[in-house]
Amino acid sequence: MKMRFVELAVGVFVLLGVAALFYLAVQVSNITDYRDGDTYEVTAYFSNVGGLKVRAPVNISGVRVGRVADIRYDPEAFEAKVTLAIRSEHDYLPADTQASIHTAGLLGEQYVALEPGGDYDTLQDGDRILFTQSAVVLENLIGRFMTNMGDD
Amino acid sequence: MHAPRREGRRVRIPGDSNVSQSASAETPHIVVEDLHFRRGRKPIFDGLSLEVPRGRVTTVMGPSGSGKTTLLRLIGGQLRPDAGRILVDGEEIGRLSTRRLYAVRKRMGLLFQTGALLTDLSVFENVAFPLREHTELPEDILRTLVLMKLEAVGLRAARDMDPAELSGGMARRVALARALALDPELIMYDEPFTGLDPITMGQIVTLIRRTNHSLGLTSVLVSHDVNEAMSISDHVVLIAEGRAVDAGPPDALQARASDWSAQFLEGRPDGPVPFHYPGASYQDDLLDAGGRNHD
């Protein structure tokens, strides 16, 4: 009777706690990113990655197709080597796809945007994206704007 | 005031205990040999030796602060002696492993002064507690056993009450039922008569007697209630200043009491046990305090 009630209450308590954790996982955090399933990896070299972070989204036309798996500096190429993990179902990307680093909003998160080219060959696991456009660094942009103003 | 007459206190203990031993043909249930125990710097026992005959009611009497409760805890193994030995059924309590000690404890019951009932359990569950912990009895047998124990102390009807609802005497009776739950061979009572009205006192006295006689178990009481203790004991040990000063059957003790025993048994305020706690003389103390104030 009493014990039964206590057991019931504790059961509800544990379920509530687990439900709260589940809520945090699914609704609050990006755990869905961890369930990307099968991916293949391609690399892209950028002269400047700006504020790009690992696990940042990789989009095509604003639709998410993968995420940034790794960012490191390649001392031989003198450029940043970014590894992109793209979901296997997006296996149709032409070999001459262009990758650029964009910012969501003026001060928002940075992400990688892919623009498909026209090649018949498609990107395979381990391939390198040749056409890249680095992150826009605000200071450079303003600096260039000022110089152009001077030229006028 | 009076210089303590030490030689007068160390009366023929070995002889006395031999007398009581020969009365019971068996070996003593508990033997305490040359027990030393100190709490902090204060010595509690300083060479205490006594024997508790099997199947009898033994009362350990002594003034408050003489370490009677401590003695029970030492026998129960909750404290360990600094020197000397305590043998219960031939097993040396201070040297047992925890596992052995717990096995020995299952054969002894201790009745705390306050009862020490578990406040989150009902009266029934308190008595059932040791059975639930140590046996795997089916619920109906357990219920029968618990009701038997409660009936023995006259509180079967109070089984659903909470310990907080019980009077002091009732709590002690429930605690007795609980201590008897595992059918121990030895039961120890810590000040069972303190703070009880005459009726309840009579009930407890009867209960102690009856349990001893009907179950044949060894009972050890510590008490300073001379009349009650003398009336139910087969054997009495008087302790003071960490030693046994006298021992024997109650009537023999009263007949040939030493100075100290006489003072204790008759309740005289002064005598071998001084009214004043030992210390520097009154005069010296006052002068000393005055001196310090002038610093």
Add this chain to the structure above:
Amino acid sequence: MIDAIASVGRFSLDALAVLGRASMFLLRIFAALDAVVRRFGLTVWQVYSVGVRSVLIVVVAGLFVGMVLAYQGYITLVDFGAAEALGGVVALSLVRELGPVVTALLFAGRAGSALTAELGLMKTTEQLSAMEMMAVNPYRRVFAPRFVAGFLSMPLLAAMFSAVGVMGGYIVGVGLLGVDSGAYFSQMQAVTDWNEDVMSGVIKSIVFGFVVSWIAVFQGMDATPTSEGISRATTQTVVVSSLAVLGLDFILTGLMFGGN
């Protein structure tokens, strides 16, 4: 001057002695853990009195903390035109810091103090002693189940706190201040990482649960058996465990988020 140094010395020695006793206590509890598994019913009972009874205060506190966070976050963010990022701010603050820390502080005040008082009273009324004399080991029967219950309850309570806080933030942010509902959650998901943020919060709350339960149960066991001793032990539980939680939070945050 000499007196002052001596009192520092005495204080350190006392502190060391307490630490030693507390460590011994913990070892004995570990040794008694098999009893927890064998008689899980005892622990379930304790989860009820320690965990279930703390749900209300934790949930209400979580709701209000979430709502206040949304207000304050909105006021700061709207100046940068970034009110849409509110969800991220609320979720990160809750999941990483406020969830584990505030829950631990509430838990110390609500459940920890009750545990200490209960055990202190059991000691004072010789109930623990009586158990020992009935050949029942209080570590197995009393201390270990209470310790484990506190330790298990804390992460669940912290998760509830954070989840309810996120909803509180939603009520204020979306309902009252007009942040877009979709943006609230999508921003949240964009910045809150499961491993780095949620899991490290969970790890924090496990550590806090361990420490607060340890302190509470130990203080009860170690209490001087008088009514004054119990009240001192209860206060000690709240003070020491609150400070321990805040100090440990600083260290854990440094370890978890300091690197990057």
